[in-house]
Amino acid sequence: MTDTAATEMEVPAGMLHDATDVLDPLADAEEGVVKNRAKVGSARPSSLLYTYGPGAIMDLPGFSVMPAGLDDWVPIWKRREHIPSILEPRLVNVVRLHLGPQVDALRPYPWQPKQGAMSKEGADLGIPARVFPQWFRCTGCDYLGPLPRFSYTNTHPFRPDLAQFTHKSCPGRSRSKPVGAAGKRESPAVPAQHLLTCTNGHLDEFPYMLWVHRGGKCAKAELPDLKMRDANVGRSVGSVIACASCGATRGMAEAQGSIGRDKLPQKCRGRHPHLGAFDSDCGARPALIMMGASNLWFASTQSIIVMPRTEAEEKKALADRLRVELGLDQVKQFGDQVAVIRALASAKGIEMSDVTDEDLVTAIADVLAPAGSEEDRQEKLAAWDPVELLVPEWRYLQKPALFPQQTNSSGLMVTEMQRGPKLNPKISRVVAVNQMKKVNAVLGFTRLDEMDRVNDLASRLVKLTRNGKPTWVPATEDRGEGIFLQLDLEAVAQWESAIRETSLWMAHQAAHKRNFRRRFSETAKQVDPDKRLPAPRYWLLHTLSHVLIRAMAMECGYGAASLSERIYGWTATPQREAAAGLLICTTASDSEGTLGGLVALSEPTRLEGLMVSALRRAARCSSDPVCATRTPSDPEDFLHGAACHCCSFASETSCEKANRFLDRRFLLDLPTATGESVPGFFGRVDDL
Template sequence: MSESIEDGLVTVSEPVAAGAEPLDPAGDVEHNNPRNRARVGSIRPSAMLYTNGVGATVDMPHIAVMPHGLDDWERIYARRPTTDVILESRLLELVRSHLGSQVSELRKPPWAPDEKRHAGGDAIDLGIPGRIFPQWLRCTGCGLLAKVSHELFDYENTNRYRPDQARFVHKRCTGRRGKARASTQAAIPARYLLACVDGHLDEFPYVEWVHRGKPCSSGDAYPRMKMDEWKSNIGPDVRLTCQSCNVTRGMREATARDAEEKLPYCRGRHPHLDAFYPCEHQGKLMMLGAANQWFPSTLSLLALPREESATPEELVPDLRALPNGALDGPQDVSAIGMFRMMASNIAQTDVFDDLPDEVLWRAVQLARGDSVPNVVTAPEKRTDPRTILAPEWTVLTDEQKYMRHSGMADFRAARRDVPDLLSGVVAATVAVEKLKKVNAFIGFTRIDALDRMDDAAERVAPLTRDGRPTWVPATEDRGEGVFLRFDEAVIAPWEDSVEDLEVWERFKDAHRINFKRRTSKTADDLEPDDRFPPPRYWVIHTLSHLLIRQAAMSSGYGSASLTERIYAWKGDDEHPPAAGLLISTTASDSEGTLGGLVELAKPDKLEDLVRKALRRGQRCSSDPICGHRVPEGKEEFLHGAACHFCLFLSETSCERTNRFLDRRMLLGVVDDPKVSTPGLLESLVEVH
């Protein structure tokens, strides 16, 4: 995939048949090949991490493709003298804790600058290779069902300006009854697949299904198949027919309650790697484009200044990201001062500043291979979210720290006065004028999202054939935000009062039910209460949603472009207590955002924002139903007084998919003793 500077999109190229060499995108340009170009579409770089990444099926207008694993990306990077990497040691360390200490880089998607484009309009090196998946296609005219490799369909993609027109067609189609005049009809992906909980994905065995696991009686190794579909009052009725022996079988059997007994066991196929692995799980029917077909496993954090000094080993990835020849300059420690200035200017980073010359010189020797690094063991895997959030909380809550680093290229923050309205609850307000968010993709799961399996490594599909990548795809976004720190002396006693209520126990019971009903087997081995956030999270999360909804009307940004970051946990021996929120907006453009959100951090504007948000939160158009909502009996919903009318946000904004929200905890709302809770900001609403 290659990123276009004009539109920020990523292009996708694919091979025609399984196991075939991907079409050479550069060859289309260099040899002026007028037929069947490799480029078939574009996606945004961020989509590679969250919606259409490695192992996902990317729905193009006429075909479906799957981006290959990282092994096949190498031929694209090999065309470049240098590789764009993201220099963020904290994220790299976190990735290593999941994938191993062999990971050395966070790479940006490969892209072709505009000046390297050919006069014909195609990029010289084009995109990440993908493959046609699923391989089974169905003719929309006659219902012919066949694999791409059977060569019954023709691939067409000749218009360099319209890669969206890439398609397969069935030429000389004579219609469903075989009597129509021959014409060209489009062939579309057959939508049935098989998946398993270990992340494997496979084609549906159409031939074996029709023949009930036996060979075709005609003796044909590749019998001619047909798929017919009719509408019915209980959904589409799909019937498969072997035209070689006239055996038929419907697909409803594959969706019935006892379907698993009839479906084959998983073959352990990872189509993005062109490989098979041992697997003993029962295959599950999956529809192309289903929401549970692909769940990304990503790590994201704010690129905040490091408080501790970096070790020479930690600096090696940053140094190796410099252009070729840059490391050849210094010959001894006396030349490090000049090298530091040059490296900082080239990389546009301050990671090398304030380092002792001896440390940087040792790092240069390691990066050049002149010295042997100290033995580095793989960091312990850390799934506690505080691993990511605690360092950010430490910086954002210490004025001396964030002011000392406010001259950084990617970070600038300033203290703002707390509005009078919030002076009794909020201890500090910070306008984060510049921030950078870095994101890394470390794998994906199918059927179950990662949080349902306790980050079980065996359930995460690998990115490379050996399962030990030396780099992972990453992106960076720049933007701005507003940070609020709540007074622990106010939050702690309020939290204690909520935990003593019966309604809080009902929420905990609902969470236990929800946890046990999840399909992942590993969920049975986890303690649900360990994953249940405390009341402080609920109340800060609720306020965050109200502020985002209100800020969308005042800042110039849509609510979907604003995101939250909640810092809310009780203290223990390892981490002090935290109670705060960061509302931010970021963009992949290198210039960041426009400042509308930071403007709202001014005391008078923030007070007006909070006042209006709290007023809106007092009422919901679905009250009294919404205001009195609590789980009953075997119900498992994980929110209280919250719904689409008053609190819910898009999934791009909410970090917990609209769970753990309750207006009662923030504003009181109702007087019914069975469901009421003390509202943290209830007194502010009454007075103002």
Template sequence: MTENTTSPDLHEDGNQPVSVGTKDLDPIADIEAKVTKNRSKVGSLRPSALLYTSGIGATVDLPHLSVMPHGLDGWQRYYDRRPGGADVIVEPRLLDLVRAYLGDQVDQLRKAPWAPEMPGGAGDDAVDLGIPARVFPQWLRCTGCNRVAPVNHQVFEFRNVLKYRPDQAQFVHENCKGWDADAKKSKSRKGRPQTAVPARYLIACINGHLDEFPYVAWVHRGQECPKARIPQLRMREWKSNIGPDVQIICLSCDARRGMLEATGPKASEKLPRCRGRHPHLDAFYKCDQPGKLMMLGAANQWFASTVGLLALPREESASADDVVPHLQALPPNIIAAATSRDSLQAFRLLAGNVAQTDIFDSISDDALWDALTVIKSGGSSGVQAPASTDPTDILLPEWLVLTDRVKYTKHSGAADFRAVRRNVPDTLQPIVTEVVAVEKLKKVNAFVGFTRIDALDRIDDSKSRVAPLNKRGRPNWVPATEDRGEGFFLQFDEEAVGEWEEKILGLPIWETFRQAHALNFNRRTSKTADTTIDPDSRFPAPRYWAIHTLSHLLIREAAMSSGYGSASLTERIYAWRRDGDRPAAAGLLITTTASDSEGTLGGLVDLSRPERLGPLVHEAIRRGGRCSSDPVCSHRRPQGKEDFLHGAACHFCLFVSETSCERTNRFLDRRLLLGLLVDKDVATPGLLTPIHGG
């Protein structure tokens, strides 16, 4: 069911920006015809923000308004206008992973249709469009008189007339006379324009739906206004002994109702049930969930569901099926250049430069020609079994490459990967067995959906809770990004880690952590989740806690000497016990990556040199041995009904930005790593005791 809307549309461009117009503004046709004075561009976002903080279905806060990026159906119109169409990212391993989530119909990973800045202001506004979006919420509040109305009631006027100042795009309440506009003394007062801002209240449900708050129905308690068909509303706020009190007032009939009723224990009885609205799709769906009050910009309004992995070099020569996805990403004129087998040499050079890959150099003429024949006939590579979505299975190929010197040395000439072995500092032996400087790496990330109210970060929840990216719910492509950068990898001695781990598994403190995790898991699992999941299957082994703790210490220490802020450093932890044919792993990779660039500056790789790595690790260990909140921090453990998932860890000693930590600062304990001097009931052997002498 399509929504009848008068919302402004908005488009994201450039680095990466956004654009907007009212119902009278078609950001393509009307700009070409020059029938509107309003510009379409209203702001900008970085590519990574489209995946993690401000993507499809999220609200993006701009200086004067809030917008929501449209679903994929709205993007295609802008791809079609771009010369060469969409920019495609070719990474078969990630594409297989996305298909495991969304279905085999997904055949492409696409970069966002960003709008480049033209030198000297040249260019066509209609071509230089980015991500389409809409103003949301559409209910606005005047900052002068507190009038509340939707954008289609003609109370507010949209202004965006300065080409180079999209940040000044705003809705304005013309001739506003202030909050006491109805008083006698204000009759002769000269009005002036006042900025209108988004009204703050929304209605959400656990199925990912989001809707405007029903202000008119709320203030009239579900009835129609007796005095006006379209009543005038005002939002008043003042302080009370229980905090800010907000009231909605009908100026037409003087009905009043406070918003505190929408937050109390009986709020579910007073709020409307969900209408199944997906504003990013301009559509409504069937839904039987109760509506929940949500504040605009609340942390639980939008949780991205993304998948990402490192682009690894191939271990063998490419086959025809391997190269088909790369050929599909090439412009048609490049494919047309391969007219015969004799033209393949020139085709390899041309295609390699366009696709920025060396895969065409590692395939035989026969296999390449077979792949070209498939593409020209409109076919595609064969459908394989769905990829595993288990996080360990995703990390395993990376672990096998980084721990095999023959593999990473053989492929260090690849366009997106270069790694060299470093000598292990004497002071880190025997615990650390290998050090690898990853001088060049590429991380590819894809967006597969989002949820609201609670996230799917640790549970296999119902797929119905993941909001669709297009109206059909089965997209043929998904947004993706490429990040290039550098890092260093440490591998730990498996025998030493295994012996230490067996000691930890029998301690009472480990059982305390296990029980806290089970309690936390069951509390955070939503009603639609798979309740048959064993919490212990999601509980990381002791080695993960210790290596994860060291990773945080290294991130905090490396930020002081690498030239990168701690928030720009990220971790990948390879720590799991042997399970059937899956080998055990104990290692960590610290990386920094940047989008829209060819890479980073080498400051992190330089830390992998033996003369720098040894002091770096030991200084990190020294700092981790003490915390300004000790002894409280060093003795911390969950007790009773507490379910926090860390031991001796806090903001002073271990926590890092959530952009850096893969587990949002969970599963950390300095005791497991360093063996702190604490009471016997919480004391544990430290994994790194052999090298720091604790």
């Protein structure tokens, strides 16, 4: 893919590195050979965060690469004297809780904007990656072999999209032409699509050689050539692997499903391609997975909206800044010399004019304070709820008296808007988010099952470094705008009490339990499914958010995929008050803000019409009555009701729950399959 915007990042790929080497892809060009082996593609920060992070497979025009682990990013960062960091203590504390107290920084991706199209600023920066899968199939003769059997070409300095692997001396598929005949051509090669993975997050090449020979060796050659042929329609499903030496053949369809899993290797090798490493103690059974499968890689991320800091939080931020900019060793060495620490901090660009000696001493003590025990961290992690990140944001939005006092230091500017007289009375407040800053951090990733799908144990996260203890994690800093809507809390509580007694809610509960039991993750068995099922108010807010995103996209000037949601929907507990609100926003990492089209919709007259239009559209679906009456029943385990792509589903960039926990019957009075009366929160569509 070519670079289409200044915010995109080059993704260099190291070719044919030994698994034990530290990958430095920008230094692997052969001397005296005119090649551009380093740059093979580009990606935006958001896609590297949610779609193509370390351990994921990124499709390029000619082949696929896998972004490497954080160990291999270190040589890239060492090319700069100053390593930038994103300072946000509230998010850093959450990362430390999950990954350990050794994490001291959030770092942006290694990228630098260019002054012009032909300039070379940042040419030495990029995300290191490995070619994966490393088994290729020739498109000219169906030859199937490992990476060293193919040739790599990429000679155009400004066209990384032309990089590809080719099979030289390809004889083609003609059987009449002998192998050694003249006229052989050079055919492009494409990655073989079959892989093996396990519930512990390991990923490996498919053992084609063992597969075609049914676990044995070829009787006629030690290293025979293999062919991968597409089966003719009607004969079988999928590709067929053939040995050119002994003539053995075997279809890949045999490896599919639970029966096929018994024919695969019974023990995972524990391979982590993004780290170039193996785990020796994996006892899971591998399963077949295709290269483009949606469950091959799930990012585990946490994000916050940057809030105005209190005086205590500012002091805490100073300690984190000292830890990141000076380093623990330097703070230890000069910790008793306040003047020296002040001078070192000033030299690193930390503003110290308003910092008293007393505050600096407190910050130094905070840096040098011993970390808590691992047992304490695990205990806190077991009790941690992702909702804790949302609570400070909700509480701030409940205090409109603070809004005029805000400054731009946090990047957050909000305005309490008047409610229009025709706005549905069950919407109690409207807040325009004129400016906002959102910070997103990567914790790791999982395979086969999403982390929040079971939200069980941190041990499910695949490690980002070889020792599993990163000192920093990648993060992005996005800016944008949005609209916050709050529902009437008393009305929500009354509606929620009524909906819990309906057979519809009981059906959703039962489907969630079935879905939970069928997860691949073994640790899912240790978690109570009912504790992971969002409350009915979350379903209500989530569905309302989706129908509003569709309506807003028609008027605000942004595409629906550019809008995202943030749901504040939980019942009261001893630790926090109840919440019922939603934030629809648009953010981007390549700008200082957005154009104001979304905030403009918060004006009373425009919002009144928008709400009515969105709810009326939600009352009908082109798939009705099938969609409107959809209710899961045994053995079905889908996690939505009256919702589908025609009426309520949103793009994966917009939805925080992958289009789960949606039902239009929670919004409006709609017919049900059983004739049961399900109270919609906003009542009958004719009354809107």
